[in-house]
Amino acid sequence: MSTFLERLKSDILVADGAMGTLLYAYGLDTCHESYNLTHPEQVTAIHRAYIEAGADVIQTNTYGAQRFRLKNYGLEDQVAQINKAGAELARRVAGDKTFVLGTIGGFRSQRQCDLTMDQILEQTLEQVTALLETQVLDGLLFETYYDIDELTQVLQAVRPLTDLPIVTNVSLHEAGITADGKPIVEALSRLVMLGADVVGLNCHLGPYHMIQSLKQVPLFAQSYLAVYPNASQLAIDGESSQFQFSQNAAYFGKSAELLVAEGARLIGGCCGTTPEHIRAIRRAVKGLKPIERKVVTPLIPEADFVQRVRRTDTLVDKVKKDITIIAELDPPKHLDVEKFTEAVKAIDQKDIAAITLADNSLSNTRICNLSLATLLKEEVKTPFLLHLTCRDHNLIGLQSRLMGMDLLGFNHLLAVTGDPTKMGDFPGATSVYDVTSFKLLGLIKQLNQGQSYSGASLRRQTDFTVAAAFNPNVKNLSRSIRLIEKKVAAGADYFMTQPIFESHIIEELADVTKDVDQPFFVGIMPITSYNNAVFLHNEVPGIQLSEEFLAQLEAVKDDREACQKVALDESKRLIDTALKHFKGIYLITPFLRYDLTLELIDYIQEQTQA
Structure with missing residues (x-):
């Protein structure tokens, strides 16, 4: 069997779709990654469904299997077991005909994360080490990274540890622009220079905006392009009041053709996608070959930016004088x-x-x-x-x-x-x-x-x-x-x-x-009064009034004016x-x-x- 990168050199590879979407459908809505240990049959059934739909590449059910996220479920001491089980389950279903990528999710997403960069790297390396120890993977997939600095530092830390191919997928809030306001081509170029074998986009945006984003991205000599769109934007079902993605597999297939035309060689799905979406991609790309040349469409600049003159009368200016x-x-x-x-x-x-x-x-x-x-x-x-x-x-x-x-x-x-x-x-x-x-x-x-x-x-x-x-x-x-x-x-x-x-x-x-x-x-x-002082001293955490001051207030607590004078003097x-x-x-x-x-x-x- 050819290696993962050898296949990408000559073919369009179809990846799998969402894991969480289907686990929810099974009624499993807590820690998805823990199901590698507790519900392995459901996890393997999802892998199998994607392979039967035409996926050449599946990813392990380990996106959030880091200590930081597992701690929410009391599972922080099972990082190694959950990751290893996820890799072995995927390989068992994939056999020797389907590629398996070990998946690691970004920390600094739309949700608050108070970990330092050193802590992020430590926990990422803990997860990567567990995945690599299985020796059953064809590559590593780092996905849903909104913070480009986080992803570049992770790549620099992981690249020396393995010769396996590394896929790095960035997530965008806005089409074509990273969270720090830079064109996506700059971020992907940087990842290529740092040793990523495949670079691309996943999550948050649907096919349309990912196609628009890739228009500004050239074909890289050293790396290939990947794209994993969401099924659509979320909508609320009027009867159930549940959030749902569109059932738009046919549209997904047509979009896959346009993604190939923009240079994508690895195409899968993210949130809301199902085996039906992957089956549509497989049908759409059948017989297509990767493009060898591309005309890049530069990002259309925003309207003229108004540079404001900074104020010189701020509180900081005043208090320093x-x-x-x-x-x-x-x-x-x-x-x-x-x-x-x-x-x-x-x-x-x-x-x-x-x-x-x-x-x-x-x-x-x-x-x-x-x-x-x-x-x-x-x-x-x-x-x-x-x-x-x-x-x-x-x-x-x-x-x-x-x-x-x-x-x-x-x-x-x-x-x-x-x-x-x-x-x-x-x-x-x-x-x-x-x-x-x-x-x-x-x-x-x-x-x-x-x-x-x-x-x-x-x-x-x-x-x-x-x-x-x-x-x-x-x-x-x-x-x-x-x-x-x-x-x-x-x-x-x-x-x-x-x-x-x-x-x-x-x-x-x-x-x-x-x-x-x-x-x-x-x-x-x-x-304002003796009672106010007693309340603050005894019931407000972190506040202590001196015993001398309290005694002075108590001595005049029935004389409002005298009490107020003592308080103001203090x-x-x-x-x-x-x-x-x-x-x-x-x-x-x-x-x-x-x-x-x-x-x-x-x-x-x-x-x-x-």
Whole structure:
């Protein structure tokens, strides 16, 4: 039997289709890869069905058989067993007439992945090692890689380990453009140079957009082209309310002819495809031979890109020069905004750098901060700094909201993951968390480059300056420098801390951050009463008030004015400590008690003018 690459040199090879689609049809909807051990008969039946439909190449049922994904099912210690079983099952059905590729899926897909690149490489190599140890494979297939950097580093790590052919398939959000906004031809060319024997596309897009994408890709002298389209776009069945792909096998076959005309030599299917799709491909390519020459159609450029002039009056610019104050207000939980508006206008008179509006803090439902900022924009001269939580928005909503903020001129942001919904007033609500604050920071920076999350052009840049939140109320603050560095790497321009109630924490924060270039705004929240202090001290994780301060409050707890004076004096003492080390003060208004915020603003301004 000729080798896999020998066959590709002279023939069009038909690959298999989706594994998960058919496993779902069998009623198996948990960890697909674990079925190599628990339901081997169903896995082999699917392999057999694709071979009978005409597949020359099948892939192992190991796409997600990495420690990171298997951990979701408590199977992280069975990486080797699951991968080896997947390879052996495929070979048993394939015999010596069908090629078997060991499949490895990308980590950094549309879902959040917090693994470092070193961890990704370690887990990928663990999986690859298990697959190679079986010695039953004809090649390796790396598929569904949205992050080109991840795929190139994986290829560089794996290429020295084996002489087997390596197939690398990239996934796109937009036809012809990678997630970092580059033409797909650049990514595929890079993979060829790094030793990939077959390069191509799979998943997310259907045949039409993959044909359009391949039009810009030349025939490579050292590598062949592969393509595994999805069956179609997903649709919702009106009766069952289930997501379904189109039953379009005939269309798939016609598309296969066009893919061959663009240079594809390995053609299979991804999500939604079945043996019927593969049978249609087999019929369509019967008698066809690979093309030897091709006219490349360059990617049509986007409309002229508008380069924005960057602002020079950001909070970062201000705080690096002078003492800078920002003050936070929580939007109301009701539609009576009179007191809230009164508070905003009173703070606006104090000539501070920004008024910051929280975004459903503590998961309590409040009026949308963007709506309030828009309502008051013409009446208030102080810029608004808007919090944006990942909890309440999927990726579509996040980018949509960010584009809207930019159009409305709200360019100061705080990116936060957000407290889980079970903490708030609607504990049954769903926390979205498509991304955490780290990826949100990166998304905002990508928009500042004029690129959508999908890689498509926005036709002009956004102009955001973005803060990251930081909680210094931890047991070992010195260890937090790694978290700070990660947020800086993700794109944080500056930091806003959680409220601090002890001077020694401010001192420690100054020491820990002395080598950090990004400015810090130190959070100060005045206590409103003795009961408020007791609650914070005993029920809010990470917050500790000094015993001396608590005793002072308790001594005057029945005298409202005396209690308030003790509390404000403590806030002023904390401000004095903060101003010795930091130029940024972040005043957090409790319960719309803006009178306390006004007094502290006056105090800071008096101290800095003295």
